[in-house]
Amino acid sequence: MSSEEQIIQLTPEICQAIDQWVLKYPPEQKRSAVLAGLRIIQRAYGWLSDERMRALAEYLDLPPMDVYEVASFYSMYERKPIGRYKLAVCMNISCHLCGSDNIIKHLESRLGICMGETTSDGLFTLRRAECLAACTDAPILQVDDRDYYKRVTPEIIDQVLEQLHQAGRKKGRDDAT
Amino acid sequence: MIKFEIDGKKIQAKSGSTIIEAADAAGVDVSHIPRFCYHSKLSIAASCRMCLVEVENGRKPLPACATTVTAGMKIYTKSHQAMQAQKEVMSFLLINHPLDCPICDQGGECELQDLSMGYGRTSTSFIEGKRSIKDKDIGPLIATEMTRCIHCTRCVRFCSEIAGLRELGILGRGEHSEISTYVEHSMQSELAGNIIDLCPVGALTSKPFRFKARAWELRARAGIAGHDCLGSNINIHIKRESDSQPERIMRVVSRTNEKLNETWLSDRDRFSYTGLYHADRLARPMIKQIGKWQETDWETALTVATQKLQNVIAQNGAQAVGGLISPNSTVEECYLFQAWLRSLGVPHIDHRIRQSDFDHQIQSPLVWSTCKCVQSLEETTSFLLIGSFIREEQPLITSRIRKATQGGARVHVINPVDFDFHLTLTNRCIVSPWGMVCSLAAIAQVLFGNDKKKLNIMPKPIAELIRQQKPNTVEHDIARDLQQDKAPLILLGALAQAHPYFSYLRVLSETIAIEIGAKTLHLTDSANEAGAWLATALPHRRIDGVSIKEPGYNAKAMLAKTLKSYCLFGLEPTYDSAYPELARTALQQAECVIVCSAFKNKAMLEYADVLLPIATHLENEGSFVNIEGTRQSFQRSVNKPFAEARCGWKVLRVLANFMGRPGFDYQTVLELSSELSRNLENDLQSEHIPPVDFKPLPTVSDNTVWRCGYWPIYRNDSLVRRAEPLQVLTVEQDLAKLRLGAALATHLKVNNGDRVSVSSDHPDAKPVTLQVLIDQRIADATVCLPSGLPDIAINGPLSVVRITT
Ligand code: SF4
Ligand code: FES
Ligand code: FES
Numbered sequence: 001m002s003s004e005e006q007i008i009q010l011t012p013e014i015c016q017a018i019d020q021w022v023l024k025y026p027p028e029q030k031r032s033a034v035l036a037g038l039r040i041i042q043r044a045y046g047w048l049s050d051e052r053m054r055a056l057a058e059y060l061d062l063p064p065m066d067v068y069e070v071a072s073f074y075s076m077y078e079r080k081p082i083g084r085y086k087l088a089v090c091m092n093i094s095c096h097l098c099g100s101d102n103i104i105k106h107l108e109s110r111l112g113i114c115m116g117e118t119t120s121d122g123l124f125t126l127r128r129a130e131c132l133a134a135c136t137d138a139p140i141l142q143v144d145d146r147d148y149y150k151r152v153t154p155e156i157i158d159q160v161l162e163q164l165h166q167a168g169r170k171k172g173r174d175d176a177t
Numbered sequence: 178m179i180k181f182e183i184d185g186k187k188i189q190a191k192s193g194s195t196i197i198e199a200a201d202a203a204g205v206d207v208s209h210i211p212r213f214c215y216h217s218k219l220s221i222a223a224s225c226r227m228c229l230v231e232v233e234n235g236r237k238p239l240p241a242c243a244t245t246v247t248a249g250m251k252i253y254t255k256s257h258q259a260m261q262a263q264k265e266v267m268s269f270l271l272i273n274h275p276l277d278c279p280i281c282d283q284g285g286e287c288e289l290q291d292l293s294m295g296y297g298r299t300s301t302s303f304i305e306g307k308r309s310i311k312d313k314d315i316g317p318l319i320a321t322e323m324t325r326c327i328h329c330t331r332c333v334r335f336c337s338e339i340a341g342l343r344e345l346g347i348l349g350r351g352e353h354s355e356i357s358t359y360v361e362h363s364m365q366s367e368l369a370g371n372i373i374d375l376c377p378v379g380a381l382t383s384k385p386f387r388f389k390a391r392a393w394e395l396r397a398r399a400g401i402a403g404h405d406c407l408g409s410n411i412n413i414h415i416k417r418e419s420d421s422q423p424e425r426i427m428r429v430v431s432r433t434n435e436k437l438n439e440t441w442l443s444d445r446d447r448f449s450y451t452g453l454y455h456a457d458r459l460a461r462p463m464i465k466q467i468g469k470w471q472e473t474d475w476e477t478a479l480t481v482a483t484q485k486l487q488n489v490i491a492q493n494g495a496q497a498v499g500g501l502i503s504p505n506s507t508v509e510e511c512y513l514f515q516a517w518l519r520s521l522g523v524p525h526i527d528h529r530i531r532q533s534d535f536d537h538q539i540q541s542p543l544v545w546s547t548c549k550c551v552q553s554l555e556e557t558t559s560f561l562l563i564g565s566f567i568r569e570e571q572p573l574i575t576s577r578i579r580k581a582t583q584g585g586a587r588v589h590v591i592n593p594v595d596f597d598f599h600l601t602l603t604n605r606c607i608v609s610p611w612g613m614v615c616s617l618a619a620i621a622q623v624l625f626g627n628d629k630k631k632l633n634i635m636p637k638p639i640a641e642l643i644r645q646q647k648p649n650t651v652e653h654d655i656a657r658d659l660q661q662d663k664a665p666l667i668l669l670g671a672l673a674q675a676h677p678y679f680s681y682l683r684v685l686s687e688t689i690a691i692e693i694g695a696k697t698l699h700l701t702d703s704a705n706e707a708g709a710w711l712a713t714a715l716p717h718r719r720i721d722g723v724s725i726k727e728p729g730y731n732a733k734a735m736l737a738k739t740l741k742s743y744c745l746f747g748l749e750p751t752y753d754s755a756y757p758e759l760a761r762t763a764l765q766q767a768e769c770v771i772v773c774s775a776f777k778n779k780a781m782l783e784y785a786d787v788l789l790p791i792a793t794h795l796e797n798e799g800s801f802v803n804i805e806g807t808r809q810s811f812q813r814s815v816n817k818p819f820a821e822a823r824c825g826w827k828v829l830r831v832l833a834n835f836m837g838r839p840g841f842d843y844q845t846v847l848e849l850s851s852e853l854s855r856n857l858e859n860d861l862q863s864e865h866i867p868p869v870d871f872k873p874l875p876t877v878s879d880n881t882v883w884r885c886g887y888w889p890i891y892r893n894d895s896l897v898r899r900a901e902p903l904q905v906l907t908v909e910q911d912l913a914k915l916r917l918g919a920a921l922a923t924h925l926k927v928n929n930g931d932r933v934s935v936s937s938d939h940p941d942a943k944p945v946t947l948q949v950l951i952d953q954r955i956a957d958a959t960v961c962l963p964s965g966l967p968d969i970a971i972n973g974p975l976s977v978v979r980i981t982t
Pocket of ligand 1: 325326327328329330331332333356375376377378380381
C-alpha cells in the first residue's frame, strides 16, 4: 500500500486557463494540453516544481511521467527555481554577427554572474537562446520568454536592467495567467 | 498467408506480421536478425536501428521490426548493404557505451556484447569523451548503471504496457536523454524485476545478485514458482560447490511458458530465493529436552517425534491430534501428510489456514474451479472481482486482465479497500466486508429478484438477504453489464476466501454465474490449493473424493479446540493463520507439537517440541496444481537441500515408517506421484449432497467496525518473509498502521497519528496499540490492518474488531 503523497491543487485560475487549451483537442487527447499547462504554471510561479507537475498530471488524468518527460525535453521549462526575470540573449548566427557576445559579456559583468546563473538577490537569471526569429533586429534580448528587446546595446541593456530592477522590487510576480 | 523470401529462402507468414516476426517464426531456417529495442511482447519503438535489412527495390535499409511483409518481398539480412547498415549502427551504439565488459555485471549474458562480436569493429574513429550518467536508486531489487544504457526503451515500454504503471521515462533530449523515475523512489511495480531480463545491456541488473557470480559459473534447473496460483515457470541458477561455499541457489529467472507467465515473472517469485539462507533457516533436526533446544541427527529426532506422538495417541486417542499443512506444499506432501495421519486414525487434517467460514464445505467441488486457459483471460470482456487485492495476490494474472482492459474489457470490483490495481476499473463497490455480501446480493436481486421460484429454492437466509437489498446505481450497472456480456468471469480472491461469510459469497456468486452464464474462478493465494484439495488434505473428504460421515475439525476448529498435539507442515501459524492468537494459545498449550518447516521463528521455538528441517519449493521435488488445473512437476534443482534439510515427502514417509505404518515404501517421488496419479484419474465424481443449513445473517449495528486484514504481497509465506530485499519494500510501505476513512475517524473521534487499540471481537482478546492513518481508500465501517505482520496478532482477517481510543 503506497503512502499518501502530499497533493498540491492547481488554483481555479490556472485550471480555467488550462481548460481553454483542453477544449482545443479531442476529449481523449487531453495530453496535448501538457505543453500549454506547463507554460501556464510556469508563468504563474516562475518555475515548475515536482508537486505542481504532478498536480497538472492529475488534472489532465495522466501519469506524472508524461508530464516530467515533456518538461525535461524542452529547455524553456524551468524545473528549478530561477530569478524573478529570465534574460535570454540570442546566440545564433545573425545575433552573433551583430555582437551578442558583447551583450553577454556586458550582462555578466553588470550582474556579476556567469551564463546560466542567477543573481544573489534572486532577480535575474541569464540564459542563452537559439534563433528567436527576429534576425532583422539582431541582437535580441528576450525577457521572461515573451518580451523582446531589439538591437540591444550595452546602453539599452543598462536601461532595461534599471527598469526591471525598479519593477521587480516594487511588486512580486504578476498575475497568474 | 503471405509468401515472400528471406535471404533466398521461401517463407510464409500471416499477413500483417513484421519482417522480424516472420524471421523469428521461421526459426533456424533463416539467420537471426540483430535487435535491441524490439521485443515480441512490447510495442514497437524502432529506435535502435540494429535490425536494418535490405529489401529489394527499397531505397534504403529498412528496420525489420517495423516493416510489415508484403507478398513477393525479397529481404536480405546479410547482404552488403544490410551488413554495412548494421555495422554502422553498432559503431554508433558503442560511441557512448563503456567498453569495460570485464567489470560489468551483465558480462557474459549481454546482448550488446554478443552482437558486438558479430557487428562491432575492432577500432573506432570516435576520440571525443564519452557521456556519463549518474546512477539512479530505484529500490532494493534493481541495480542501475545508467552510463551503459543504449536507450532502447524496453524498460520504459514494459512499465507502461505490462506493469500498468509509468514509472520509468526518458528524460531530457538528445545527448542528455536518460532513463529515470524523475523523482527518486523505489519502483512500486510488483513486476519491476522483469526489466532486468529485458535490458539488453548492463544498465539494469539484479541488485541482490550483483557481482555474486558470472553467468558461465551457473547451471540452470527448471522449476515452478511457488508463491501464487499461476505456477510460473522458472529457471533456478545454481553455483557449484566450491572449497569456500556449498552448492548455492544464486538467482531465479523466468522460463518462458506462453500459456502461463509468457516471458515474465513477478518480483515475489524472482526474489524470494534471497530468503533461502536466512539465519532462521533450520539446518539440522532439533529436539526440545527439558525446555532446552538441541540439534541432533535425523534418527534421534524421528524417534523422539514418534514416541511423543504415540504417547499422546495412547493416552488420549488419535482424536487429540490435529494436522495442519501449508497449501504451498506439493501434491505429494499433501497426500502423504493426510495418508500418514489418517493411518494413525487422526481425523483432523486441513490446509485451509486462511479460511474462516467452512460451512457448505461438503458441497465444495473436489477441486476449486479452475480456468482452463489463463491466456483466455485476455479475451474476456467483463470481470467481476470479489474480495481481492489481485495485483498483490496474482501479479501476472493481473497483467493479463490489464491487457484485456487495454482492449476495452470492463472490470467491476467489490472490495473493502479501494486497492490500486494499475488498471482501469469500470465500477467499484468499496464496502465493508459485510457490505460485500450485501452488494453481491443486491446484484443478484437486480438479476432475478422478482423471480419467486428461484428465490424459493435458495437457502433461506440467502434468499432473505437478496430480498432485503435496495440496489444502488453501481450495483445496477454491474448487474446490467454482466448480463449483457457474452462470457463474463466472476473472480473470488483471497479476501473472499478468508471472509467470515465465504459460504454466502460462494453461493451468491455461483447462483449469479448460473443466471447469466458466467464462469467463476477462485484465485487462491497459495501455490497448490487445488492440489491440496485433490490430495484431500481436508477433514471432510477421503482420497477417493467421498465425503466422510463425521468430518474432523477444520483449520479454525482445530486451533479453537486446543488439542493435545499438533503436527505442522511448512507453516508458521502465528503469521499464516487467519487466527494467529488462537494458534499461539493452542500450540503453546499442546503437549506435543511436531513441526516440519524450513524456517524457525521465536514463537515456534516456544511451542514446538521437535523441529524437522525440510526443503523449500526451490530445492524440492514434486508437483503443484495451478489455476489451470495443470499438475506441473519439478525435480530437485540442487543435489541436496540446505544442510541437513530433506525433501518434505521423504520426511513424511520416514515418519510413517517409524510409526510402523504399512504401505509407505516409496523409494522415489516418482513412485509416489504415479500412485497418486492413478488415484486422481479414478474419475472423481462429486456425490449429490442435499443443501445444508446456512448460518443466520449477522446483526450489524451502526457501531460495528470490520477489519480488512489482507496478506501483503511480501508477507504471504515463510520464504518471502525472509527475503530481505522484499522486506525492505514492505517496510517502506509502512503497513503497521490502522488505516480508516475520514467518516469512521470522525465517528470514533480520532485523528491522524492518534494511538488506538484494536482487538478481535472477543472478551479476552489481546488488544494491539497502533497509530491511526486516515486513508480515503478504506470503506465505511472498516479499518485496514494487514495480516502476517510481526507483533500484530488479531483473529479473523475480515471479522468484526473492537477499537478503543
Ligand atoms: S536501461 Fe536498459 S532497457 Fe532501459 S532503455 Fe536503457 S538499455 Fe534499454
Ligand atoms: S539569430 Fe538571433 S534572432 Fe535569429
Ligand atoms: S530492433 Fe528494430 S529498430 Fe530496434
